[in-house]
Amino acid sequence: MNKYTCHCSNTLFFENTQCVACNSEVGWCPACQRLTGLLLSPNGTLQCGFTECQASLVKCHNYEVEHVCNRCIVANSNEVSSSSLCDYCRYNDTIPDLSVEGNRERWYRLETAKRRLLYSLDSLGLPYGKTEDGIQPALSFDFKADTNFPGNQWKPMGDHEQVYTGHDHGKITINLQETEDVEREKLRVSFGEAHRTIVGHFRHEIGHYYWEMLIENKEEEAFIRVFGDYQTPTYSEALERYYQDGPPNNWQENFISAYATMHPWEDFAETFAKYLAMVSVLDTARHNFSEVGIDPTQAEFMTMIKSYQNLGTMLNEMNRAMGLIDLMPEVLVPPVIEKLKFIHQILSAARSGASLQTSNHI
Ligand SMILES: [Zn+2]
Ligand SMILES: [Zn+2]
Ligand SMILES: [Zn+2]
Ligand SMILES: [Zn+2]
Structure with missing residues (x-):
């Protein structure tokens, strides 16, 4: 993440709404x-x-009125009004029910994480958009709550509606429960996850989005060589088996996370999330400590990995000094590095508009 400067020369950070x-x-x-x-x-x-x-x-409507955004729109046409949404808020299909106490704050947390996701996609020059932009699948977001959340604090949206965080043909749904620190931490521990964050959810789900955009019917052979056959077993068979048996004992030898062992699509999404996290860490390092910084859109893949690992050694010690869990808990074993490299190649090709076979950005 970049740092910015106010006209008074004070430093501004990405989430700021006031200097x-x-x-x-x-x-x-x-x-x-x-x-x-x-x-x-x-x-x-x-x-x-x-x-x-x-x-x-002109301030985005979600900035001016709802106080969950900090982006503006260029006031160069008559179409821009006080109800106009910015380039990032225009993807929202469903927002939380604001008559429920606390939902505005929950929505704010989601928007903050979503802006970080879209900033990363923009900085990588990746395509995304709506149907009218000529992009398929069309990206959209649903931010919704279960009807049966503990304590009955959610207002019902429908009869016994259960909201699954996930991706479906361009629509990314996030369950509002994921914005609650206590609930999210409980889930993290019960699933044995190293981290569970809101921005991590966005990064995972956008991985499914890019699978559909860049791999389905395009790079499937190359995908299968790296991640395995996604048709055998089927996704639902794999899901059932995973929740019955759990991950294999030695999953760390081949996968970035336990959940990645469930099915090649989840392996891709988990690895994709790690790739975006790596890009974000390297980009933040570049803008804050010039001596360790590299530009993740220009660097060679193995230079990125080495730089990320070097930063990890230092930043993990920093976190331990503060009694926090490791910033980079994972070990990047060779099979995981191969998968990250595949994603790096796919995204580099998408950036340059070339197919994987003709891309030089390896
Ligand atoms: Zn200022
Ligand atoms: Zn300007
Ligand atoms: Zn906005
Ligand atoms: Zn997934």
Whole structure:
């Protein structure tokens, strides 16, 4: 993640809505692609505070009214109004029921994680979009709650509706329960997961999205060589077997997580999530410690892996110093590195518009 600078020269961070030094409101300017202080122009409209940009801006409806976003829209057409949504909020199909106490805060947590996901996709130059953008599958998000959440604190959405966090033809659904620290930590421990985070869910589900966009009917042979046959056993057979028998004892020798052993699609999504996490860590290092930074969109794959592992050694010790769980708990064994490399190649090809066979970005 990059750091940004206010017109008063104070540092701004990606989640900020206000500069703590000059009290200016802060927003993402899509014209210059940065977080800036927002200035009031003489005619009362908002203006990007970056001197070389000064674009006229309107706050996203979810920023101005709902307080869950911090992005703006360029005010260059009559179509932009106070109900307009920004480039990231336009993908929301279902938002939480805001008449339920606490749901605005839960939604805010989801939006914060979603913005980090989309920032990563943008920084990698990956395609995503809606049908009208000419992109298939069309991306959308549903943020919903179960009707039977413990304590009956959720307002019913339908008769006994159970919400499954998952991906289905471009629609990513996240159960609101995942925004509750206590519930999420309970699930993490009961599933034996190293980490369970909101942004991690987004990264996993977008992996399924890219499988459908970039691999299905395109790179399936190459996929099967690395991840295995996804048709035998079928997904539902594999699911049943996993919940009955659990992962194989020695799963660490071939997989990034226990859940990745369930089926090649889950292996891909888990590895994809790890790839995006790695990119995000390297990008953050690049913008904060120039001596260890590399650009994940330009670097050779093995340079990325080595840099990530070196950072891991240091950052794990930092976390241990604070009594926190390791920042990078996983061991990247050769089979997992092969899978990450496949994802790196697929994404590099998608970025350049080439097919995997003709891509040089290895
Ligand atoms: Zn400022
Ligand atoms: Zn700007
Ligand atoms: Zn927005
Ligand atoms: Zn999955």
